[in-house]
Amino acid sequence: MQRKAIGVIDSGVGGLTVARELMRQLPNEQLIYLGDTKRCPYGPRTREEVIEFTWQMVNHLLRKDIKLLVVACNTATAFTLEELQEELEIPVIGVIQPGARAAIKVSQNKRIGVIGTEGTISSQAYTKALHGIDKSIVVKGLACPAFVPMVEDGILEGGLAEETVKNSLHPLKANNGIDTLILGCTHYPLIRHLIQKEMGEKIQVICSGEETAREVSLILAYQKLTFNGDDKPQHEFYTTGDLEKFEKVANIWFEEPIEYLKPVIID
Amino acid sequence: MQRKAIGVIDSGVGGLTVARELMRQLPNEQLIYLGDTKRCPYGPRTREEVIEFTWQMVNHLLRKDIKLLVVACNTATAFTLEELQEELEIPVIGVIQPGARAAIKVSQNKRIGVIGTEGTISSQAYTKALHGIDKSIVVKGLACPAFVPMVEDGILEGGLAEETVKNSLHPLKANNGIDTLILGCTHYPLIRHLIQKEMGEKIQVICSGEETAREVSLILAYQKLTFNGDDKPQHEFYTTGDLEKFEKVANIWFEEPIEYLKPVIID
Incomplete structure (x- = not known):
């Protein structure tokens, strides 16, 4: 064609x-x-x-x-x-439905975390997508507004990046029990290594891309x-x-x- | 609806x-x-x-x-x-296209193994599906005709099952270099644990299901x-x-x- x-x-x-x-x-x-x-x-x-x-x-x-x-x-x-x-x-x-479907495929305990911008998290778009398929899934959403400006500025490594990731993810880490984390923003895979390290190797990280x-x-x-x-x-x-x-x-x-x-x- | x-x-x-x-x-x-x-x-x-x-x-x-x-x-x-x-x-x-797409997603070296029935392997259906998307992928196909009758008889564990898996997979194991193996038969996930063990933990096994x-x-x-x-x-x-x-x-x-x-x- x-x-x-x-x-x-x-x-x-x-x-x-x-x-x-x-x-x-x-x-x-x-x-x-x-x-x-x-x-x-x-x-x-x-x-x-x-x-x-x-x-x-x-x-x-x-x-x-x-x-x-x-x-x-x-x-x-x-x-x-x-x-x-x-x-x-x-x-x-x-990019939301593919991430949701992939998370459903890999999650064993049906407790799924989602990080994204304020707009994405407050829209509840992932919760709706996940619950549209399976209402029994527990969704833990967290807005990480510091990540996008940092990535747009090309800051993907080093102390500032690590500290920002650590501080931003703290509420999700404290509220544990999830086995899968959706990177609900297409900027986040650029700092996936930092996110994976902070959340621990056991958490399955889903990249929308x-x-x-x-x-x-x-x-x-x-x-x-x-x-x-x-x-x-x-x-x-x-x-x-x-x-x-x-x-x-x-x-x-x-x-x-x-x-x-x-x-x-x-x- | x-x-x-x-x-x-x-x-x-x-x-x-x-x-x-x-x-x-x-x-x-x-x-x-x-x-x-x-x-x-x-x-x-x-x-x-x-x-x-x-x-x-x-x-x-x-x-x-x-x-x-x-x-x-x-x-x-x-x-x-x-x-x-x-x-x-x-x-x-x-079940062929989903397995092919998943393999393309996870394979890093673009060398993909496929095991299936004689019919599936000789039809070259996986090779066509993979090459339809990316002609540079190297596909290693192997028919394992002993697996389906074994699974239909409910033999999913034990010495006979292990021996059958070992003997069947030998040609693929010898001809190494693949990083991904598609279970190109829906019976095979029932003996996935035996296949994974025989091929080694580094091989990413794709289940059609x-x-x-x-x-x-x-x-x-x-x-x-x-x-x-x-x-x-x-x-x-x-x-x-x-x-x-x-x-x-x-x-x-x-x-x-x-x-x-x-x-x-x-x-």
Whole structure:
């Protein structure tokens, strides 16, 4: 079939964790990534703002004739997924349901922790997703507002990062009994090593990125949208904010430098 | 929405490993299971026989107005999935693609082993599924024809089982380098502990059952077929063969006895 791209939107660089997994698990597929770095973080914004900004990103990508949209931001997924799925003619995949399904698969004691932005946690989106499948699951949610700004600034190691992770996770660690922790924000896999260390090796950590890529793979196959040609994909990355900052995190996260990165204005 | 069941078909008791995962990951959903124990194993049968027997099972379940069909048998999936997906109006999920996608997710070195029946291995169904997504994956397939009759007879522990597993897996163990092994037959999770022990703890073992249940969960949500009522599901199990043998394996595999098990004649 004709080459069409998968569109990926995020509030900033966090969605790169999803993009990397898409590139790894679906190496033939082409991505167009748009990060609204300028207005990041979305976590503390109002529902109305998140909906408005998300639609601006979606409309920008629709003009590039994408075949599937990944909302690679938990806050945007929490507030806009249902609306996007109803309005768009292409499949729309968020990051909350894949994380929820993966957690249900691995949890043995049905006690699941979720960390995310204030917006994601207060929306109860994970609790709804988990309880929509199994009402007996106990969900422990915790907002970690310090993580996104830290990751956007490229602070992924060292004393400050460790201390921030420790302080933020304290309430969840004290309130124990969970066997699975969902990283309910696509920025968090960038500090997964710190989170895993703080929570202990026994806790199974679920990364939205890996799980979302797998579900994209299924929906592409189910809708017969998988690309089966031979030409190599040429990924495109766009940011509304600072190019250098974006590139810094991207270069840490990907194994090779991004070839095509452009600034973009959306409104 | 109205209560409708998920249909699950298998050549015998192996599909119970998928059924258990469906019951665990989707506790609100109702199952109707049909195992063609009388004509098991399907592995050494011709393509034509497998297609004929599978359609007989499918037609039997369609009369029970199922909302989604799970082909919980790798051999039947290899030979009939595409045809069933084209012909039926309900979603049809096989066990090969979920296993392939899960293996792609976890494998780091892209060297993946697959064990299954002669039919599944010679059909190259896993190789096609894996290469359909990523042509660079190295696939090592091995038929283990001794496993299904052993499991159908309820021999899941002890010296004979261990010896059979050791002898069968020898060619794959000698030809090393894989980091992931797909159990490409739904009977094999019943002897997963023996397979894992023989292959070593470093090999990541993928069970179709867990992965298929997760993909069923996604497709139910995607097609808006998830049951969201409050009444408890009443699962039904049917076998074309010996009730006692079926019950013996089911009781080992499930935590509580099957409530509703009936013999059935299909043709």
